[in-house]
Amino acid sequence: MSQEPPGVGCRPGPTASGSSPPDEPIMWLSCEVRGDVARVTVAGEIDLSNAHLVAELLESIVVVRAPLVAVDLSAVTFFGAYGISALLRAQRQLTERGGRLTLCQLSPVVRRVLDVTGTLTAFEVVERTPVGAAGRGLARPVIPIGTGS
Template identity: 65%
Template sequence: MSDERPVFGCHHVSTASGALRPDEPIMWLSCDTGVDVTRIAVAGEVDLSNAHLLTELVETAVAASAPLVVIDLSEVGFFGAYGTSALVLAQRILTEHGRRLILHRPSPVVRRVLGVTGTLTAFEVVDRPALPAASERSARPVVPARSGS
């Protein structure tokens, strides 16, 4: 992703001196809708305060005719339980509308949280740079990698 990210809901917060400064966003979302694939990229932190935005973006993507929705999670640095809930809900929404969801290159923290919660195997995960075409069914759910000795 580029360093120029759109800012949603930018707020101003008070500093110790009482001056206001722009509050830095903690999550960035981008969406590129094509004929065959809708690509959503997530970067930053996904938590209680913003996970609903991911779900809302997926709900918006349903309006597009693309049969495949790819969520790139490679730049996620924090992923809380609400992020897991958002992805589970996204999967349900897309399935109900006959769409397919792929999680693309989930970061280690996303993979860990989904693994610990037992939801990783419920998703189709692709770790390679190139994604399958919408009609391909070659991607498979992945088993969490074992860590440690």
């Protein structure tokens, strides 16, 4: 993610962890669909202010009907309950349509939160992104509009 495209959102606000200055994006999303595999990469913080964007992106992939959605969470630095809800909802929708959601390369923060909440076992976790999903699409930074969780 060498280029920094313009942020999504207009009014920056404080983050839940306080790790980013208010005018900096707190999350980047990218998506690439190759054949039967959709790869979604999330970087930064997933909290109350932006988890709905992760959910909306995953829901739009469900509509495309990619049988496998691989979510790379290796660069996530904050992960709240709303992030868990977004992933569980996407997994349910994919399963209902005969698809599959995998979580790839969990950051220590994501792994810890999923483990502590007992939801880690609800997901298929793999250490490598599926072969058909190599490469990165254009990332879109997300600037928070309100406060985080």
